Amino acid sequence: MTRPLRQRISLQTVAVASVMAVFVLAISLTLTVRAALHETHTLQVVQARVLASNLTAALAFGDENASRDVLGTLVNASDTVWARIVMPKGRIFAEYRNPAPNYAGRFASPDPKRAFDKSGGIETIREPITWQGDELGTLEVWIDNKASYELGQTVLLIAIAAVVAGAFLTYFLSLRLGALLLRPVGRLTHLMEDISSREDYSQRFNGSDLQEIQTLGESFNALLAAVEDRDESLQRVISQLEEARDEAQNAADSKTLFLANMSHEIRTPMNGILGVVELLKESRVDVSQQKYFATLESSAAGLLVVIDDILDFTKLEAGKLKISEAPFSIAEILSTIQTFFEVPAREKGLDFSVSVDSDVVDWVKGDPARIRQIMLNLVGNAIKFTEQGGVELRVEALSGAAEQRVRFSVSDTGIGIPEAKQSGIFSAFFQADFTSTREYGGTGLGLAICRQLAGLMGGDINFRSFVGEGSYFWLDIPLPADIVNPFKVTTKKPVPLTLNPFEAAAEKAANRKLSSPLENTRLERVGPAGAEQSIYLNVLVAEDSEVNQFIIKELLATLGVKPQIVGNGEAAVEIFRKESFDLIFMDIQMPVLDGLRATQQIRDLQEHEGINRDCQIVGLSAHAMAGDREKSLAAGMDEYMTKPIDRERLATYLREMAKTAPDQHLWR
Numbered sequence: 001m002t003r004p005l006r007q008r009i010s011l012q013t014v015a016v017a018s019v020m021a022v023f024v025l026a027i028s029l030t031l032t033v034r035a036a037l038h039e040t041h042t043l044q045v046v047q048a049r050v051l052a053s054n055l056t057a058a059l060a061f062g063d064e065n066a067s068r069d070v071l072g073t074l075v076n077a078s079d080t081v082w083a084r085i086v087m088p089k090g091r092i093f094a095e096y097r098n099p100a101p102n103y104a105g106r107f108a109s110p111d112p113k114r115a116f117d118k119s120g121g122i123e124t125i126r127e128p129i130t131w132q133g134d135e136l137g138t139l140e141v142w143i144d145n146k147a148s149y150e151l152g153q154t155v156l157l158i159a160i161a162a163v164v165a166g167a168f169l170t171y172f173l174s175l176r177l178g179a180l181l182l183r184p185v186g187r188l189t190h191l192m193e194d195i196s197s198r199e200d201y202s203q204r205f206n207g208s209d210l211q212e213i214q215t216l217g218e219s220f221n222a223l224l225a226a227v228e229d230r231d232e233s234l235q236r237v238i239s240q241l242e243e244a245r246d247e248a249q250n251a252a253d254s255k256t257l258f259l260a261n262m263s264h265e266i267r268t269p270m271n272g273i274l275g276v277v278e279l280l281k282e283s284r285v286d287v288s289q290q291k292y293f294a295t296l297e298s299s300a301a302g303l304l305v306v307i308d309d310i311l312d313f314t315k316l317e318a319g320k321l322k323i324s325e326a327p328f329s330i331a332e333i334l335s336t337i338q339t340f341f342e343v344p345a346r347e348k349g350l351d352f353s354v355s356v357d358s359d360v361v362d363w364v365k366g367d368p369a370r371i372r373q374i375m376l377n378l379v380g381n382a383i384k385f386t387e388q389g390g391v392e393l394r395v396e397a398l399s400g401a402a403e404q405r406v407r408f409s410v411s412d413t414g415i416g417i418p419e420a421k422q423s424g425i426f427s428a429f430f431q432a433d434f435t436s437t438r439e440y441g442g443t444g445l446g447l448a449i450c451r452q453l454a455g456l457m458g459g460d461i462n463f464r465s466f467v468g469e470g471s472y473f474w475l476d477i478p479l480p481a482d483i484v485n486p487f488k489v490t491t492k493k494p495v496p497l498t499l500n501p502f503e504a505a506a507e508k509a510a511n512r513k514l515s516s517p518l519e520n521t522r523l524e525r526v527g528p529a530g531a532e533q534s535i536y537l538n539v540l541v542a543e544d545s546e547v548n549q550f551i552i553k554e555l556l557a558t559l560g561v562k563p564q565i566v567g568n569g570e571a572a573v574e575i576f577r578k579e580s581f582d583l584i585f586m587d588i589q590m591p592v593l594d595g596l597r598a599t600q601q602i603r604d605l606q607e608h609e610g611i612n613r614d615c616q617i618v619g620l621s622a623h624a625m626a627g628d629r630e631k632s633l634a635a636g637m638d639e640y641m642t643k644p645i646d647r648e649r650l651a652t653y654l655r656e657m658a659k660t661a662p663d664q665h666l667w668r
Contacts, residue, residue, distance in 0.1 A: 013174040018167045025159040032155060037145060040079075041123065044143045047077070048127040052139045055085065055129055059136045064094050071096035074141075081122065082112070082142040085129070093137060188217060201228035266622075274644040275551030279558070323456045327482040328368035330360060330395060330406070337375050337393065345383055351390030352383070360397045361404055364479035370453045371477070374461070375408060377446045378473050382412035389413025389470070404481055409474040417465040425463070426451045450475075537582045537657055539563040542572035542598065543620065544590045552585060552620075552645065559651055567591075569598025576602055581615050583657055588621035588632065595619060596635040603636040616657065620645070 051070065058066035067085055074080045074096050081103055084095035097107055106115040127139045188205055195203055201224050205217035277296050338354045345352035375393065382391040391412045398405040417425060426447050447461075454461040459477030539556060541563045543549045549565050556563050563585070566572050570593040572584065584602070588595040599619075605611045619632035619640040629640040639653065 013170060017170045018163055021163045021166055025163065029156055029159060040143070040145060041125075044079075044123070044125055044141065045127075048125045048139060048141050051083070051141075052127040052129045055139065056131050056136070059085065059093065059129055060131050067094035068096070075099075079144050079146075080141060081144050082107075082140075084140050086138045086140060088135065088137065184217070188220065192220075195224070199231075201231055269547070275555060279551075279554045323370060323453075324367045325365055326368070327363055327365055329362050330356065330364060330479070331362050333368055333372050333375065334393065334395065336372065337379060340376065341379050341383060341391075345391060348383065348386070349388065350383060350386055352379075352392075353390070354393045356395040357397060360395055360406060361479075361481040363482040364404065364406070365482050366477070366479045367457060370457060371408070371475075374450045374453055374475055375410075377450050378408075378410040378475070381446065382410050382414060382471070382473075386412045386414035386470070398476065404479050405476060406479045407474050407476050409472065411470065411472045413470040416467040416469055416471055417463075418467055422463075422465060426461075537561055537654060538580065539583045539585065540572060540575065540579075540581045541565050541585045542567075542569055542590065542595065543585070543587045544568055545587075548587070548620075548643070555645060555647055555650060558647075559654055561654065569593030569595055569601075572598050573601050573605075576605065576615070577611065580612050583654075584615060584617045585620050586617050586637065588619055588628075595621075596632065599632075599636045618653070 051074070054070050055067055058064075058070060071083050071085075071094055074083055078098075078100075080096075081098045082096070085093040087093050097103070106112055109115045123143045123145055125141045125143060127141070129136045129139055191203060191205055195201060204221050204224065273296070334354050334356060338352075341352055379391065379393055389412070391410065394409045394411070396407050396409070398407050451461050454475055454477065457477055459475060461473070461475045463471060463473040465471035539561050541549065541552055541556075543552060543565065544567050549567075553563060553565060564575065564579075566575060568590045569586070572586065573593070576584070586595040586599055590598075593601075599617050602615075602617065606613050606615070616638040617636065619629075619637040620643060621628060621632070621640070622643040632640045641649065641653075
């Protein structure tokens with residue numbers, strides 16, 4: 001409990017004074033009682049000697065009556081309890097007993113002597129009775145010192161009362177004195193509390209008659225002046241920082257908006273380029289033209305990779321990139337990567353192999369898209385920087401299945417990384433050297449993005465590399481087993497277990513047949529004349545760009561679908577009221593009414609008016625920033641596709657949507 005300073009000083013003063021008074025009184029009382037006891041003892045000894053002298057004659061003549069008469073004179077000595085004459089052989093010759101009632105009980109006991117010896121405050125005096133050098137007997141006298149002790153107690157009570165009275169007097173006097181001395185300190189304390197609560201540093205201490213308090217007040221005023229100046233400076237700095245923060249936030253928002261618009265503006269014409277290339281490849285062209293189209297398609301795809309790297313890096317910087325967690329199959333990811341890089345590796349004459357240890361649990365929980373992104377980057381770099389030899393992707397378990405930690409490693413026999421450059425390899429925009437940049441290309445963002453993605457997933461990425469020998473990159477990441485259903489069967493082809501991917505590489509490369517990874521799923525346009533079964537969809541496309549209208553129309557045509565085209569969301573809503581559609585491809589950014597609001601209106605029509613309840617809506621957008629897909633799905637869309645539209649993904653989605661009729665089919 002906190003007490004005011006004045007009260008604490010008063011209490012401490014009283015405590016010190018009381019302790020000193022008690023100490024002095026205790027010494028005085030002790031000395032007084034001891035002196036009284038000593039004086040009483042001396043008087044009793046003298047009295048016993050006189051009494052023994054008076055008893056000499058009576059004892060010499062054996063006169064018991066005379067002895068009792070002499071002892072009877074003790075009746076006037078109230079502190080004498082018992083007196084008796086003991087003969088040499090222990091016989092009691094004569095005795096005197098004090099008739100006071102408080103002694104009667106002890107005299108009535110079987111052994112009065114022992115009873116008195118046990119009583120507190122009783123003192124025994126023994127004086128020999130002699131005649132001409134012979135001891136006739138002994139005079140024993142029991143003296144009660146109660147009066148001396150009672151005197152000591154009385155003095156003690158008086159002393160305690162005096163100490164208590166002195167303590168109260170000291171307390172009140174010290175309170176008054178403390179008030180006089182501490183009043184300015186109290187004013188200074190209240191001033192400090194007021195300044196602390198109101199943060200008003202312009203107040204000042206007015207001063208005191210006491211020199212010490214005045215010095216303290218002046219020092220406090222100087223401190224207030226310094227704090228006031230510093231507070232004003234700090235407020236100016238805070239104001240400047242807030243302005244800088246707002247400017248930085250505006251700049252960040254502008255950068256995000258710029259990147260979103262840049263993504264949209266670049267992807268929109270890129271959609272046209274890739275779409276036309278895809279369509280031209282489907283037409284009848286000679287071998288030379290096929291090479292031209294393949295080069296054009298590869299260049300456009302490379303440009304998209306650069307754009308995606310920049311967008312991913314921007315999302316990571318802004319902290320907007322989210323990591324998901326879902327069950328997935330490690331084998332499916334490995335199969336996808338193997339299919340993706342199999343042809344590029346063979347074209348360079350490299351042996352590319354994928355292996356997985358038998359103790360790795362296949363169905364796990366994590367973010368498959370980000371793991372695939374990291375592996376695509378690492379394997380892509382390995383193939384890009386390797387001219388001969390091979391590349392191996394290996395997966396192994398570092399811990400048990402329940403909390404499984406998995407290592408994805410990529411080793412190559414490429415050019416390696418100089419030791420001087422290895423420390424900055426995971427930095428943004430890093431390139432080993434300008435020659436490497438010119439020869440191999442790239443943004444320098446891939447590995448920086450990989451490390452940040454690994455960190456977001458609770459993992460780590462690192463490497464070892466030697467110039468001229470190759471590099472070894474590994475990703476360690478926690479992938480606990482999917483305990484809900486760990487026995488799912490993957491739909492992808494099994495990944496072969498290869499312990500030494502570089503063994504007999506030349507033989508494998510020579511015997512391997514070059515084939516397209518999509519050859520088993522490629523769609524072919526089929527005319528209705530030769531059809532056995534018809535699968536059709538009634539599709540509406542809402543797209544404002546004429547180029548994109550042409551591209552998606554032609555892409556759907558290659559899949560046997562003839563869509564209706566409108567130029568904005570309002571037109572899409574109107575035609576939806578009149579006709580029944582199985583599927584609507586809805587561009588997000590359109591004039592008059594954008595795709596999100598048009599989707600909401602269509603969903604309202606489905607819910608409240610019962611129009612075409614089964615129609616699905618797929619969002620189309622060149623935006624690829626974080627949150628674009630989520631906004632579209634939240635608006636009511638069933639799926640979201642970014643431009644350029646991937647033909648295989650489009651075909652897969654249409655397969656799932658197709659309605660079957662008995663007389664013709666759309667694809668085989």
